[in-house]
Amino acid sequence: MYQLVWKDYPVGDIKNIIWCLVKRLRKKLNVVEDGAGNCIVSVRDIGYKFELNKENEQQ
Numbered sequence: 576m577y578q579l580v581w582k583d584y585p586v587g588d589i590k591n592i593i594w595c596l597v598k599r600l601r602k603k604l605n606v607v608e609d610g611a612g613n614c615i616v617s618v619r620d621i622g623y624k625f626e627l628n629k630e631n632e633q634q
Contacts, residue, residue: 597623 577585577592585592601612616626 593622 576596577583577589597615597617601615604611604614614625614627616624618624
């Protein structure tokens, strides 16, 4: 994700960098629509996934 967005290689603890990016992305999504940041779900030992909840799928 870091390389795709900034076209650069991360320096330092990559897990912490990605965690911070996801945290900021969730915060920005919640500004657009309350609870939208919950669509980014962490998957243990794998990473993250985008998952729509039942309310969003019906709209």
